[in-house]
Amino acid sequence: MFKPELFKGHRILVTGGGTGLGREIAARLLSLGATVCICGRRESVLLDTARELMEQHGGTVQTVVLDLRDADAVDRCISELWESGPLTGLVNNAAGNFVSRTEDLSPGGFDAIANTVLHGTFYVTQAVGKRWIAQQLKGTVLSIVTTWVRTGSPYVVPSAMSKAGIDAMTKSLATEWGCYGIRLNAIAPGIFPTPGATARLRPGDNPHDLEIRENPMRRLGHMDELGNLAAFLMAEGCAWLSGETIAIDGAYNLARGSYFTQYADWSDEQWVAARSRIKARSEQEKSLRTVPSPAAKP
Numbered sequence: 525m526f527k528p529e530l531f532k533g534h535r536i537l538v539t540g541g542g543t544g545l546g547r548e549i550a551a552r553l554l555s556l557g558a559t560v561c562i563c564g565r566r567e568s569v570l571l572d573t574a575r576e577l578m579e580q581h582g583g584t585v586q587t588v589v590l591d592l593r594d595a596d597a598v599d600r601c602i603s604e605l606w607e608s609g610p611l612t613g614l615v616n617n618a619a620g621n622f623v624s625r626t627e628d629l630s631p632g633g634f635d636a637i638a639n640t641v642l643h644g645t646f647y648v649t650q651a652v653g654k655r656w657i658a659q660q661l662k663g664t665v666l667s668i669v670t671t672w673v674r675t676g677s678p679y680v681v682p683s684a685m686s687k688a689g690i691d692a693m694t695k696s697l698a699t700e701w702g703c704y705g706i707r708l709n710a711i712a713p714g715i716f717p718t719p720g721a722t723a724r725l726r727p728g729d730n731p732h733d734l735e736i737r738e739n740p741m742r743r744l745g746h747m748d749e750l751g752n753l754a755a756f757l758m759a760e761g762c763a764w765l766s767g768e769t770i771a772i773d774g775a776y777n778l779a780r781g782s783y784f785t786q787y788a789d790w791s792d793e794q795w796v797a798a799r800s801r802i803k804a805r806s807e808q809e810k811s812l813r814t815v816p817s818p819a820a821k822p
């Protein structure tokens with residue numbers, strides 16, 4: 525579908541590139557010749573991913589440990605990356621999410637999502653964009669949002685609000701920064717199952733059955749389809765495409781609108797069970813973290 529060395533000479537940062545969708549997008553860009561930088565909070569996960577991707581595709585994968593909720597740390601990290609040459613592209617993929625009844629959320633629960641998704645994405649985009657502008661370099665930003673930016677979504681309100689903010693950032697900066705040759709687009713993926721998202725968003729049994737039945741194409745997404753769309757949007761061949769959010773979901777959002785409406789039938793007991801399953805997953809991941817969360821700093 526693409527020229528083998530489409531991204532030769534490109535250097536692209538993928539936030540949250542150690543796992544999930546970010547890893548898949550990083551792999552696709554690497555396989556097309558880009559040098560890829562991946563950042564995240566768990567060094568061991570980043571190093572394993574970098575090694576595996578380079579074994580599979582060759583090329584270079586650099587790793588940076590970063591909690592993008594910390595604006596100073598983001599600026600330091602981008603500055604260090606810039607010392608070995610400018611980035612040419614940024615993929616805003618890092619996110620956090622869990623399903624919860626909104627009335628059960630604490631301010632800390634809201635902040636855990638909004639600080640990562642909304643604030644963190646802004647910090648990274650601004651840190652990269654201002655360097656491109658100062659050095660008169662062109663650049664491309666791709667953000668991973670959700671179809672909830674169109675419909676809103678019950679039970680993931682902090683994520684829906686934050687992703688809608690990224691959608692607004694994409695449109696706003698496409699206009700503001702277009703004169704510098706900087707373009708921004710977003711992908712709104714349907715369900716491309718990953719262990720992290722499945723554990724936090726579908727903590728019941730048979731997590732995807734209903735959504736497969738309700739999808740017009742009767743299936744979930746294939747990772748290579750997501751990687752191909754990401755590569756297309758990052759490529760210079762569509763340099764006039766900017767400010768767009770493109771859904772890739774087999775038309776689920778057109779047919780059904782928002783996700784998670786089935787949780788309206790959940791009992792208190794089901795919500796308690798869901799929360800403890802989500803917590804178990806988060807604790808398992810936290811044990812591998814090498815960057816303290818901002819709240820945990822002295």
Ligand code: HXC
Nearest residue numbers: 619620621622624630632633636713720721799802806817
């Ligand atoms: C209610 C919860 C909760 C739950 C956590 N909290 N889980 N509240 N229901 N299930 C609350 C806690 O009580 C706490 O509030 C606050 O959230 C912070 O919790 P921590 O675990 O201390 O936070 P932290 O270590 O910062 O972890 C952030 C996280 C975690 C988002 C909660 O899950 C994480 O790191 N996730 C990253 C990976 C991820 O989420 N992947 C799925 C992405 S899917 P108090 O008040 O006690 O302080 C996605 C969807 C997009 O993004 C889909 C793309 C198509």
